[in-house]
Amino acid sequence: MFNEVRNLINNTAVEESQIIETFNYLQNHQFVFRKRSKDRKHYAFISEHFDLFRSGFELFGKFLIQNNDYGYIGINSTSSDDFNRLTMIDTAILVTLRVIYHQEKESRSNEDGSISISGSHLVTQYKQYTERNDLVDSKSRFMEYLKLFKQKRILSLSSEVDEETLLPIITIFPTIEVIMTPEVALRLNQEIANRANSASSDDDTSQIKISSYTMEEEV
Structure with missing residues (x-):
C-alpha cells in the first residue's frame, strides 16, 4: 500500500492530504454515495483509486465494497x-x-x-x-x-x-x-x-x- 501511495503522489497531481482526507471521511461516515453532493468528490476519488483504498482499509481489518447499482462505496468490519x-x-x-x-x-x-x-x-x-x-x-x-x-x-x-x-x-x-x-x-x-x-x-x-x-x- 505504501508503495502505491508513493507512486501515486510522485506520478500524478494527487496530494497526500487528499488521500488522508478521503480516507478519514470514509472512516467517519462508513459509506459515501455517488449522487450525494457532500460525498461526490470522495466517491469519485475512491472509485478511481479503489485498490489503494482497499489495501489501506485491510490494514485496519476492514474491507472496501462498491455497489454500482445503488451508487455507494463503503467499508465494513471483519470482526464483531x-x-x-x-x-x-x-x-x-x-x-x-x-x-x-x-x-x-x-x-x-x-x-x-x-x-x-x-x-x-x-x-x-x-x-x-x-x-x-x-x-x-x-x-x-x-x-x-x-x-x-x-x-x-x-x-x-x-x-x-x-x-x-x-x-x-x-x-x-x-x-x-x-x-x-x-x-x-x-x-x-x-x-x-x-x-x-x-x-x-x-x-x-x-x-x-x-x-x-x-x-x-x-x-
Whole structure:
C-alpha cells in the first residue's frame, strides 16, 4: 500500500492530504454515495483509486465494497468489535431498521434502493419487537438515538415531519443490508444473549427476540 501511495503522489497531481482526507471521511461516515453532493468528490476519488483504498482499509481489518447499482462505496468490519461498542438500544434500533427494510424493500423501494417510512412507523415496530418505549419519550431523544445511523449513512432524516407526532420521515438506505447480513444477525444474537445473561434487567433480555426474528426472516 505504501508503495502505491508513493507512486501515486510522485506520478500524478494527487496530494497526500487528499488521500488522508478521503480516507478519514470514509472512516467517519462508513459509506459515501455517488449522487450525494457532500460525498461526490470522495466517491469519485475512491472509485478511481479503489485498490489503494482497499489495501489501506485491510490494514485496519476492514474491507472496501462498491455497489454500482445503488451508487455507494463503503467499508465494513471483519470482526464483531464495532457491534460490541454499540449500546443495547442502538443494537435494537439497528435490527428493527433491518427488519423493516427487508419487509418493505420489494414493494416500496426507490430507484436507489432506499425506502421511506414515517418516524412513527419505526417507533411502532421497535415497540412491537422489543416491548420497550425508548423511542417515544420525545422528539429530541428520538433524533439523538438516530444520530449515529445518520452519520454512518444508514439512514437520513427529512425536514418533513408528521403533524401529529412531529417525528421526521426516515429514509433507510440499502447500506443496511451490508451492515446487517443474516450472518451478522446470528452473531449479534449470540452477543446480545451473552450480554443479557450477565445483566439483571428484563429490558436487556427483551432485545434477544428481535435478533432471532430477523434471522428467521432472512435465512
